[in-house]
Amino acid sequence: MSIVVVGSVAYDAIETPHGKRDRTLGGAATYIALSARYFAPVSIVAVVGDDFDPADKALLSSRGIDLSGMEEVSGKTFFWSGVYSEDMNDRTTLATDLNVFAEFQPKLPEGYPDAPYLLLGNIQPALQRGVHSQMKHLRFAGGDTMNFWIRDYRDELLETIRTWDFLLINDSEAKMLAGESNLRKAANKILAMGPNTLVIKRGEYGAMLFREDALFVVPGYLLEEVFDPTGAGDCFAGGFVGYLAQQGFDLRHGHVDPQDLHRAVIYGSVMGSFCCEEFGVERFHTLTRQDIDQRFEEFRRFTAF
C-alpha cells in the first residue's frame, strides 16, 4: 500500500575521510523514497529548482516513484554542504542554501490524500500539519523533526505531533524534546505528547522502539567501512514505514503484533546500514531486495541468543 513522502529534494556537497562529492543528489524525501520503494509504492511531495538534473529525475522515475507532487519552480534547488570528522560521528555544515525550498508549500496532487501511509520528513511543523490534515484514509502517519524546530518552534511542533501515530527522531533530539536526559524517561514523556509509537535513532549504536505495549532495542550494523552516513536516518525511516506499508498494517485502527513493529525497526536498520556503504544515494544504484532480506537475516544471526 502506498506511502506519501514529504520533504526536501536537494543537492549535497559531501566530504568524508573516504573522499568527496561536489554535487550529488540528496535531501530527506529522496533518501526516504528510494529506501521505502523497495517495500511499497511511494509518492513524493517536494520542490526543486530549474537546475534539477533530468538524470536525477530519471533515476527516481525509473524506480516507479510517483513524482507528480514534485513541483519544479524557477530558481535553484536546495543545496547542503558538509564535512565529516575522522570517526564519522560528527559533521560540520558548511552551507545550507534553502533556495526554492524556502518558499516550499506542499501541494497534494489528486490521489495523494487517499494513501494510507504518510511519512513527513523534517520540515516546518506547520507545513507537516497542513499535509497531515488533508489525508483521508490513514493507517499510519508521522515523521521526523530536528533540534531547530524543537527549540524555536516548540508549541507549533507539539501541536503537530499531537495527532501523529509515530515520531522518529535521534537520541539527542528525544532528550531535548522531553527535557530529560534518561532515554527511558524521555520516551515516556514523548509518548504522552501524542504519538503511540516512538522510534529513537542512535546512529552507529542502533535504534529503539517505544510503545505502551512494546520496547525493542537493536544495535547498529557493524560496517567495515562507513563511506558516508548522509541520509542514513532517512533511509531508516523509509525502511521502517516501508515494511509496515508492504504488510498493509492498519496501526491507527487495528492491533498489530509488536513483533511486526520490531521487524520494521530491523528493516529500517538494514536500509540505514546500506546507505552508509557508498556516497550519497549511490548504493541504491545496485542494491537489490535480495540484499536487503539477506542483511535482515544477518541481523537475526548476530543478535540471537
Place this chain on the structure above:
Amino acid sequence: MSIVVVGSVAYDAIETPHGKRDRTLGGAATYIALSARYFAPVSIVAVVGDDFDPADKALLSSRGIDLSGMEEVSGKTFFWSGVYSEDMNDRTTLATDLNVFAEFQPKLPEGYPDAPYLLLGNIQPALQRGVHSQMKHLRFAGGDTMNFWIRDYRDELLETIRTWDFLLINDSEAKMLAGESNLRKAANKILAMGPNTLVIKRGEYGAMLFREDALFVVPGYLLEEVFDPTGAGDCFAGGFVGYLAQQGFDLRHGHVDPQDLHRAVIYGSVMGSFCCEEFGVERFHTLTRQDIDQRFEEFRRFTAF
C-alpha cells in the same frame, strides 16, 4: 567450576548526580567476584591494608568467596575517588592512591592453580602473566586491561595477551590497541594478537563478542536511573566468565556452541546493569539469582524479532 579472580580490592569515594559516598568497598576484583559468585565458586587474589574493614571482609566471606589469596599487609588499602558528569558518560578521577597496591605481588595459595577459569582484572601486564603461567588446568583464561598499559607498556601487554583465550576491553581501548578507528577492523586485528575471543564493552550502548566463528552484538539495558556506573564493566566480566564456569565449558580444548557465548555476554550485560542501580556494591546486598534470570529473559523480550 571455580574461577580465580586477580585484581584490586579498594575503597572508593564516588559522587554522581544521585548522591555521594565517601568510602565504599570497591576495586575490580571485588566487583568481579561478587558478580561471578552468583554463577560459580570464586577465589580472590588481591592485597588490602590493615585499614580494611572486617565488615567488608565479612560481606565477601558471607558469599562463600575464597579469600585465602587476599593478603593483608601493613598500610592503607588502595583508594580511588571520582566524580561523574550529569549524563554519567564521563567521569573525572580526583585521586588514585595506590597505597599497598603499589607493591602488589600476586601469590597463589594451594589449590588456586587447579582452578579451570582465570579472570585477570586490570593490573600490570607482567603480573597478569605471572599468575597465568602458574595455572595448571585452564579451560578459559583472560582478562581486562586499560589505556595506560596499552600506551606505556605495549610490548609487555602484547606478550601477555598472546596466550589468553579472551580479552575484555572497552571500545576506545580496542581502537587504541589496534590502532584502528573502525571497530570491526580493530576486532580482527586484536584476534590476530592471540585471544580467540574478544569482548568489547560499550557502556550504555551494550557489548559485542568477536570470534572467528561468532559475531554477537547486544544493546545496553535501558535503566530508568543510573545511580552509579562504577564497577559495571567488572560486573559484566564476572557475569560473562561466571556463566561459562557454571556450565563448565572447556573453551581451550573443546568446541563451544557460539550461542552459549552469546548467552554469556547477556549474563554479563545483566550483571553490569544491576551494578548501576545502586552505589558501589550495594545492589549486591539484595540481588538474587532469580532477579538475574528474570532480567536475562527481559533481554530476550526486548531484542527478539
